[in-house]
Amino acid sequence: MTVDLVILTVRQDRLRVLLIERGNQPYLGRPALPGGFVRHGETLDETALRELSEETGLDGRKLHLEQLHVYSDPDRDPRGRVVTVAYLALGPDMPLPVAGTDATAARWEPISSALTDGMSLAFDHAAILRDGLERARSQLEHTTVAAAFCPEPFTVGDLRHIYEAVWGFKLDPSNFRRKVTRTAGFLEPTGERRFPETGRPANLYRRGPASLLIPPLLRSGEVSS
Amino acid sequence: MTVDLVILTVRQDRLRVLLIERGNQPYLGRPALPGGFVRHGETLDETALRELSEETGLDGRKLHLEQLHVYSDPDRDPRGRVVTVAYLALGPDMPLPVAGTDATAARWEPISSALTDGMSLAFDHAAILRDGLERARSQLEHTTVAAAFCPEPFTVGDLRHIYEAVWGFKLDPSNFRRKVTRTAGFLEPTGERRFPETGRPANLYRRGPASLLIPPLLRSGEVSS
């Protein structure tokens, strides 16, 4: 029994997933999601946090972490029967992780290229990644987890860039601002401002206590380009 | 590794869960969710369908079935390390199931009494049931699964009774009708009518092809009594 991690972040305005290069058989040298076997006496959450730290050097306590799905096809692993529990982790842009014991390299791969046919991830990791991506996109509609992608403090524009990167299309800045600022408990003003190289300074916010977005912010209203 | 099932139905206008009485140690004689061990070479979906048929005599192909969550606390089973994958099954009112091999009795227990402190389900099944109930309530907001509770053909009133039983409060009949009939693909008219003992006859419908409810039907607008 294993845990596999779909770790997503937004870096340079692109949604990226953390992939490692496998250092063991099977699928030696192929890109894969980080993960590993559940140890004796561990809960799955503990396994996920441990793998996060071991294989990537990330501190899972700063990330949003949730169970995604269980994959149990008897033929999914050539070594034999291995059931894997996939976790979805969302976090702000983080320092480039170091290669761990089982992995020879780790990198933040843009989602678009990670899911192209040429990439051919190990095991059924392409399917797991697709499910994780869809879950993340859906979560942005109904919850405030998008803020988990932003290092604090952040601006409304930062938050909008998260939505645009995850959903893959532009949002109207004005309507987006109206929506998130009127949702009680989503954003907490710090009173400070950020002065970018170009454009008007933006108010800074911290994550508020709200976790649900009611009414939801639906993907339906997409804008061209 | 086991699969446990939260099987919900609406019977006599009450939301009910299928509970068995345990025929083995541990927790002998205590009420529990149906479930059992995953067999060699089985996917979890296959295990869920098999247990459904073995322990309850129900045909899982007629039910809505989805993965709920994995419970992995090392101490959740006194026999040792048993990780369980919980499934949520929703279906129309069905014939009273027969007792299976591991269960001495099976019954449709109203949710309200199944979750009272006095009941004390085996293992962590009370927590699993609570999670399943919350998932079902949430699914009714965003999807058309409520129709899975209705034997076809059904009326708008039947469907409303499902929502009322699952959510635990009354809905405005007129507004509910407007919502579900205007959602393309939710209901397909059969052209027939049903003549109840009392009241005006109601149009009959079948389940339509739509699975998502956009925009959602939120729980916020509850009506007294």
Add this chain to the structure above:
DNA sequence: TTTGTTTAGGTCCACTTGACCATAAGTTGT
């Protein structure tokens, strides 16, 4: 000072929804 860029905030209209009302179409009781 002008230009460019991004933030902040406003308007307008279409649509949705909750509250409420009115009527329709059956059955049952007298």
Add this chain to the structure above:
DNA sequence: ACAACTTATGGTCAAGTGGACCTAAACAAA
């Protein structure tokens, strides 16, 4: 035959939301 009852169906109205679009504010760079 008629009233009473019950549930289904459909309509109105006001408040709120969201998409499209516009204007001004506030900074840096030219």
